[in-house]
Amino acid sequence: MAGLKPIDVDEVRKDFPIFETGVVYLDSANTSQRPRQVLAAMDEYHTRFNANIHRGAYRFSEIATERYEATREKAKRYINARSTREIVYTRGTTEGINLVAYGWGRKNVKAGDLIVLTILEHHSNIVPWQILAAEKGARIEWVDIDDSGRLRQDQFADLLKQEPKLVAFGQVSNAMGTVNPVVEMTAAAKAAGATVLVDGAQGAPHAGIDVQAARCDFYAFSSHKMLGPTGAGILYGRREVLEEMDPFLAGGDMIRSVRKEGATYADIPTRFEAGTMPIAQVIGLGAAFDYLDSVGLDRVRAHERDLTEYALEALGEVPGVTLFGPPASERAGVVSFAVEGIHPHDLATILDRHRVAIRAGHHCAQPLMNRLDVTATARASFYLYSRRDEIEVLVEGVRDAQRIFA
Amino acid sequence: MNSGNPDEQFYREYILDHYKNPRNFGRLESPTISHEEDNPLCGDVIGMDLAVEDGKIADVRFHGRGCAISQASASLLTERIKGLTVEEARKINKEDVFEELGIEISPARIKCALLSLKVLKVGAWGLGDWTGEEEE
Numbered sequence: 001m002a003g004l005k006p007i008d009v010d011e012v013r014k015d016f017p018i019f020e021t022g023v024v025y026l027d028s029a030n031t032s033q034r035p036r037q038v039l040a041a042m043d044e045y046h047t048r049f050n051a052n053i054h055r056g057a058y059r060f061s062e063i064a065t066e067r068y069e070a071t072r073e074k075a076k077r078y079i080n081a082r083s084t085r086e087i088v089y090t091r092g093t094t095e096g097i098n099l100v101a102y103g104w105g106r107k108n109v110k111a112g113d114l115i116v117l118t119i120l121e122h123h124s125n126i127v128p129w130q131i132l133a134a135e136k137g138a139r140i141e142w143v144d145i146d147d148s149g150r151l152r153q154d155q156f157a158d159l160l161k162q163e164p165k166l167v168a169f170g171q172v173s174n175a176m177g178t179v180n181p182v183v184e185m186t187a188a189a190k191a192a193g194a195t196v197l198v199d200g201a202q203g204a205p206h207a208g209i210d211v212q213a214a215r216c217d218f219y220a221f222s223s224h225k226m227l228g229p230t231g232a233g234i235l236y237g238r239r240e241v242l243e244e245m246d247p248f249l250a251g252g253d254m255i256r257s258v259r260k261e262g263a264t265y266a267d268i269p270t271r272f273e274a275g276t277m278p279i280a281q282v283i284g285l286g287a288a289f290d291y292l293d294s295v296g297l298d299r300v301r302a303h304e305r306d307l308t309e310y311a312l313e314a315l316g317e318v319p320g321v322t323l324f325g326p327p328a329s330e331r332a333g334v335v336s337f338a339v340e341g342i343h344p345h346d347l348a349t350i351l352d353r354h355r356v357a358i359r360a361g362h363h364c365a366q367p368l369m370n371r372l373d374v375t376a377t378a379r380a381s382f383y384l385y386s387r388r389d390e391i392e393v394l395v396e397g398v399r400d401a402q403r404i405f406a
Numbered sequence: 407m408n409s410g411n412p413d414e415q416f417y418r419e420y421i422l423d424h425y426k427n428p429r430n431f432g433r434l435e436s437p438t439i440s441h442e443e444d445n446p447l448c449g450d451v452i453g454m455d456l457a458v459e460d461g462k463i464a465d466v467r468f469h470g471r472g473c474a475i476s477q478a479s480a481s482l483l484t485e486r487i488k489g490l491t492v493e494e495a496r497k498i499n500k501e502d503v504f505e506e507l508g509i510e511i512s513p514a515r516i517k518c519a520l521l522s523l524k525v526l527k528v529g530a531w532g533l534g535d536w537t538g539e540e541e542e
Contacts, residue, residue: 343450343473345518349416352512362449375449375471404417405474 007295007303012385015291024356024390029174029202029334029381031224034288038227041067041287042280053279054253068279071286072269075234078289079200079219080210086242088235088269089277093201094124096220096235097168099248099272100197101128104218105166107246108195111137113165116194118143118151119371120173120180123364125199129168138165145371149176149325156185160192167194171203175363175379176325177308177334179207186216195241201225204234205383206304206332208297217241223281228288232281235272242268249274300384304333307382311335311391318398324377333382336363339398342405344378350404354397356390416509417474424478429485432467441529445476445521452480454525463487463495468525473518475511480522482506487526496531498523 013019015035025033045067051060053068072084081087090096105128109115115129119142133140141164143156151169160167167189172179182198189196197218200209204219205226211219218241223232237245247254247265251274256264265271292300309328312335315321320340325331339347344360351358359379362369369375380394434440434455442453450472457465466488468480483503487495503523504511511519 345450345473345515346417346475349512349515353416361447366449369449375451405422 004299004302007299007384009303009385009387012295013387016385019385022355024354024393026380026382026386026390026394027357027359028205028383028386029177029225029332029379030359031230032205032227032383033385034227034229034284035291037291038229038284038287042229042284045280045283052276064279064283067283067286068277071282071289074286074289074293075236078208078292079204079234079236080212081236082212083239085268086211086236086239088237088242088272089282090220090233090235090272091231091278092222092224092233093199093220096218096233097125097197097199098128099235100218100220100237101132103245103248103272104195104241105129105132106135107244109133109136109138109165113138114159114162115140116143116156116159116164116167116169116189117141118156118169118180119145119367120149120151120176120178121168121170121365121367122174122199122201123366124201125168125170125197126367129166142367143169145178145368148327149173149178150330151178151180151185153181153185157188160188160194163192164189164194166197168197168199170199170201171209172207172332172334173325173365173368174202174334175365175368175377176336177202177331177381178326179203179330179332182209182214182216186214190215202332202334205292206301208301211236211238223285223288226288227291228285229281231278232285234285237268239268242272245272247271247274251275253277295384303384304382304386305329307386307388307391308333308335310388311380311382311394314391314395315398318395318402320402321398324372333386334379335381336377336379338374338377339401342401344376346405347378347398347401350401351394351397354393354400356394356397358394418509421474421478421507421509424481425474428468428477428481430467430481430488431469433469434465434467437467439530441525442470443521443525443528445472445517447517450476450518450521452476452521452525454480454484454522454529456530458492461491461493463490463492468522472521473515475507475515475518476521479503479507479519480525483522483526492530495526498526 049060049063053065072087196216198216200221204221219236224230254274322338324336348360437455438458439456444451452470466484
């Protein structure tokens with residue numbers, strides 16, 4: 001990649017105390033590690049100005065509120081939203097999608113309506129729609145993949161002819177790393193009159209997004225997969241759509257006024273932020289945005305591309321290894337694979353004894369596992385702190401497992 | 407083989423043997439009891455067919471697919487219960503299963519090791535709420 005200065009991984013790793021343990025962490029698609037800067041931001045909140053937000057007329061509460069709200073501006077810039085009013089804090093992607101299913105779906109989806117999903121989806125972008133569809137009498141259709149793990153755009157185009165009410169799909173497949181053409185798919189879905197939700201849990205940390213260019217109505221993602229802490233996330237909603245939505249969780253902070261006869265709701269985004277929010281985590285997420293900005297998402301992408309190419313090549317050379325998914329140029333830093341005669345759980349146990357952490361299982365994507373005719377796969381995933389020599393340890397571990405199971 | 411390698415202690419020869427050559431693998435023609443359970447963590451499935459005659463487990467087969475731990479554990483369990491009275495088989499608990507496997511089972515793999523026992527408990531005795539904790 002011309003003009004891009006490669007990431008100095010050894011420098012980056014100094015910011016991540018976890019690597020002092022010697023772990024070979026290849027499970028960042030599951031949850032990422034967190035740099036000192038994120039931990040320090042949360043620590044500062046807890047030790048220097050811990051207070052609840054939006055309510056205290058005293059200094060600590062004002063500082064806490066200011067730091068908490070600062071993350072909204074950073075999130076707005078990270079995804080290029082028009083306004084901070086389009087940035088809703090959540091506890092993660094799952095809550096974001098449920099919020100939409102509840103607050104938008106219950107108001108807008110009717111009996112007989114069509115919801116289009118894809119076979120690549122994570123359970124969190126399946127089950128809320130199944131519940132909604134069952135409640136409303138709506139139906140769900142699925143976009144299949146081709147043999148390379150790409151979504152079948154021909155089939156998608158056919159489904160759009162049926163004028164779906166909603167199209168919901170992941171930007172990047174968590175199980176196979178497939179990067180879907182968000183801009184093209186969203187444009188086609190909008191032209192067909194659909195509301196579009198993009199699950200950005202895997203996309204936001206690695207690919208990034210420009211929601212104005214993508215033109216999606218909703219974009220949900222999690223803090224903990226992008227260097228931030230667990231328990232926080234962002235739901236982007238196009239202002240016009242958010243304004244028409246009902247609340248999801250009800251309680252304190254999301255109201256304008258409450259009387260015995262009823263309540264009126266606060267403006268967006270507060271309407272969707274009931275109860276005491278994860279303040280420390282949101283402040284930590286703000287530091288994570290800063291960290292990723294300082295490194296540069298284009299450099300992160302280039303680094304992951306390099307590692308993914310290397311991993312596909314190195315694992316591909318091992319006899320008995322089957323790789324799932326598209327070529328490196330069309331995927332994020334995720335490599336899903338199977339080793340002949342060795343169950344992914346056994347492989348993960350053996351790798352663990354080599355201090356290698358990978359994910360083994362169905363990756364909360366059982367429809368995809370059924371489509372691939374496997375019960376589970378092994379998955380290695382990378383991030384800006386991952387190194388080539390870690391992939392070498394992985395490959396050595398795979399060969400060891402083969403020796404044991406020979 | 408390098409015997410100092412901890413993996414080779416974990417995946418002991420007889421566990422691998424039961425995995426590669428499972429005993430009592432397959433289906434029974436007309437079982438008295440037939441039951442299947444899956445491991446929601448990984449989607450692995452084990453089913454068991456029992457032929458009970460005069461209160462005794464006259465024959466047993468298991469089927470399904472899964473990891474070495476779940477398959478070896480199922481294979482060992484079928485060997486153990488064949489010929490036992492139902493009353494005797496009912497007393498088998500998770501400690502017996504761990505003992506039979508003879509290896510340290512990490513928390514992440516406990517469900518793998520106990521999947522076949524769950525099939526037996528739920529299938530044979532309708533203990534639908536059995537969670538791996540012993541009732542005794």
